[in-house]
Amino acid sequence: MKLGVIADDFTGASDIALMLSEGGMPTAQFVGVPEHSIDDHIEAGVVGLKSRTIAAADAVAISLEACDWLLSQGCQQIIFKVCSTFDSTDAGNIGPVTEALADRLGEETVLVCPAFPENGRSVYQGHLFVKDVLLSESGMQHHPLTPMTDPDIRRVLARQTSRSVKHISVSDVWAGPDAVIQNASKAGKAMVVVDAVRNEDLMTFGRAAASRKLLTGGSGIALGLPQNFGFQPETSSWAGVSGKAVVLSGSCSAATRGQVAAYKASAPSRELNADDIMSQRLSLQEVVEWAIRQDTAPLLYSSADPAIVAAAQDKYGRENSADAIEKVFANLAAALSHEGVKRIVVAGGETSGAVVSGLQADTLEIGPKIAAGVPALKVAGRPLALALKSGNFGGPEFFSEALSVLEGRV
Ligand SMILES: Nc1ncnc2c1ncn2[C@@H]1O[C@H](COP(=O)(O)OP(=O)(O)OP(=O)(O)O)[C@@H](O)[C@H]1O
Numbered sequence: 495m496k497l498g499v500i501a502d503d504f505t506g507a508s509d510i511a512l513m514l515s516e517g518g519m520p521t522a523q524f525v526g527v528p529e530h531s532i533d534d535h536i537e538a539g540v541v542g543l544k545s546r547t548i549a550a551a552d553a554v555a556i557s558l559e560a561c562d563w564l565l566s567q568g569c570q571q572i573i574f575k576v577c578s579t580f581d582s583t584d585a586g587n588i589g590p591v592t593e594a595l596a597d598r599l600g601e602e603t604v605l606v607c608p609a610f611p612e613n614g615r616s617v618y619q620g621h622l623f624v625k626d627v628l629l630s631e632s633g634m635q636h637h638p639l640t641p642m643t644d645p646d647i648r649r650v651l652a653r654q655t656s657r658s659v660k661h662i663s664v665s666d667v668w669a670g671p672d673a674v675i676q677n678a679s680k681a682g683k684a685m686v687v688v689d690a691v692r693n694e695d696l697m698t699f700g701r702a703a704a705s706r707k708l709l710t711g712g713s714g715i716a717l718g719l720p721q722n723f724g725f726q727p728e729t730s731s732w733a734g735v736s737g738k739a740v741v742l743s744g745s746c747s748a749a750t751r752g753q754v755a756a757y758k759a760s761a762p763s764r765e766l767n768a769d770d771i772m773s774q775r776l777s778l779q780e781v782v783e784w785a786i787r788q789d790t791a792p793l794l795y796s797s798a799d800p801a802i803v804a805a806a807q808d809k810y811g812r813e814n815s816a817d818a819i820e821k822v823f824a825n826l827a828a829a830l831s832h833e834g835v836k837r838i839v840v841a842g843g844e845t846s847g848a849v850v851s852g853l854q855a856d857t858l859e860i861g862p863k864i865a866a867g868v869p870a871l872k873v874a875g876r877p878l879a880l881a882l883k884s885g886n887f888g889g890p891e892f893f894s895e896a897l898s899v900l901e902g903r904v
Pocket residue numbers: 503505637638639744745746747750767768796797798802803806807815816817819820841842843844845846883884885886
């Protein structure tokens with residue numbers, strides 16, 4: 495393996511796995527740190543963790559474990575994949591994990607860039623934009639676990655690390671890879687936020703990053719990396735999986751709520767609300783039986799508007815309610831797969847983490863793109879196809895599009 499990725503959530507892992515796979519690198523995604531060596535033909539390994547919102551010390555420990563495993567598989571470069579909306583809090587985990595990985599790898603200067611222009615994320619003058627608005631006005635300020643109220647990534651990062659935070663502006667990026675390399679070489683022991691507003695900027699980033707041991711960013715930074723290892727873009731050969739299907743949505747982001755509304759209009763759906771879950775009034779068995787009876791893939795969702803989420807968090811606590819809802823999705827996924835469901839579309843990074851652990855999946859094969867940042871996935875060795883969608887990714891019809899691609903109707 496040449497390139498190793500540590501992703502802080504599972505949708506993020508499949509997002510970057512798609513980027514590397516489309517860049518021509520034979521890529522596999524792992525659910526947690528594998529306990530075994532992997533096939534020689536895999537050149538890029540993506541270890542998906544559920545470390546975005548856990549305590550910083552725990553995120554550091556599990557990320558170092560993943561790093562050591564990737565190094566033991568021969569990786570020459572490590573990427574810490576974080577969210578393109580830089581989801582984190584003042585306690586971490588982007589700063590502390592980057593710092594710990596840099597220490598472990600002996601890397602002085604770490605280039606940091608969450609830009610993903612294809613999905614509207616750009617970094618300009620150190621500020622993160624989602625389409626035409628600042629991060630802090632994009633809806634991310636209402637995120638249930640990592641509300642992003644400051645769009646200046648340099649300030650956000652500086653609150654999370656004792657290393658200095660520097661900046662390479664878009665004018666240096668436009669001057670080409672040598673200008674980026676030269677600026678980075680002057681930064682010393684620092685994290686350096688790099689501007690990028692177009693895919694071309696990420697290609698420049700990729701070329702400038704060829705000899706770096708560690709990079710931190712969104713999946714966009716992987717756009718230019720396969721070519722450093724001699725790979726060329728490729729299309730996937732994917733045979734889908736047919737059979738019963740279900741959509742599970744725990745994401746409360748604006749894009750997901752739109753997708754839930756669109757899908758509900760033409761398919762059976764059940765809302766799993768926080769009160770029923772917290773008071774243990776929800777019967778999982780009854781929900782599973784109902785889902786299996788449906789002819790059209792049903793939608794099971796806890797996705798709710800910010801005001802409803804805030805009320806649930808006030809009543810039950812932020813972590814308590816999130817944990818309980820994630821546990822429901824994990825148990826539902828396990829039971830539905832046991833009942834013969836073969837295609838599962840999941841919305842939300844934390845929710846996806848819960849679902850893959852419920853499914854006890856350990857290796858995921860990367861299929862074709864469903865939407866920017868979302869590949870079709872297959873659980874290795876099982877007739878089970880998955881789509882793990884980041885909260886804010888995909889157009890309004892994403893759920894039905896994903897069900898088709900998973901079935902092989904691309
Ligand atoms: N109705 C609800 N009330 C309170 N919390 C909820 C509710 N529905 C979901 N949650 C919790 O909100 C969190 C949503 O996070 P998740 O990562 O799944 O989605 P997202 O943040 O939109 O996606 P991403 O991280 O990919 O951007 C989960 O922990 C989930 O359990």
